[in-house]
Amino acid sequence: MNRRTTLRTALLAATALTASFAISACSSDASDTAKDGKPALSVSDAFMPEPVTADMAGGFLVVKNGSGSADKLTSVTSALSGDITIHETKNQKMQQVTSLDVPANGVLRLERGGSHIMFMGLKSKPKVGDKVTVELHFEKADPVKVELDVKERTYNSAASSHH
Incomplete structure (x- = not known):
């Protein structure tokens, strides 16, 4: 060479x-x-109407996803109940689901008449003015702790009327 x-x-x-x-x-x-690169999630308008009975209650909130990556709400835990499920309402029928989609750059609304959190076998009956702490678990994002304000049974969040 x-x-x-x-x-x-x-x-x-x-x-x-x-x-x-x-x-x-x-x-x-x-x-x-x-x-x-986990989705950037925030929660607002979290509330629980005062339960009618000590057996069950519903939880409502809004999850906002400020990222380009979709996620899924997979479960909810709380000291209030060991039996918490996620439900959706379709064709006026409520059914338990394993997860709910949190769209990229979008919103998941858990609201009356629609998707919601269902608490069964309450360990105590929350009263108006109490706060119920829950932890939301997602497929990708880290868990998020949220306080549900216990409101009057007829209360409806202003956010639930804004689709």
Whole structure:
């Protein structure tokens, strides 16, 4: 090999090596972003109408997703009850579901006559003015602790009338 060929080969090898480092760094950054890029969720208008009986209660709230990544509400836990489920209402029929979608850059509304949280076998009966702490669990986002204000039985959030 002459000196010119050796120099060209070394230069090509160095360029290829630099390109491979750049590509692996880019792909590494991309996977870290996807892994750590959890949806940005916030909760508002959380309330529970005062339960009629000590057996069951409903919970209502609004989950806002301020990110481009969709998520799902998968469960709710609370010291008030060990039996908390998520329900949706379709065709005027209430049914338990395993999750509810929280759309990317969108809103999930849990409201009267629609999707809601159902508490069964209450450990105590909340009264107007009490606060019930719940933890919302999502498929991607970290759990979110929320306080449901216990309101009069006829109360309806102003947010639930804004579709």
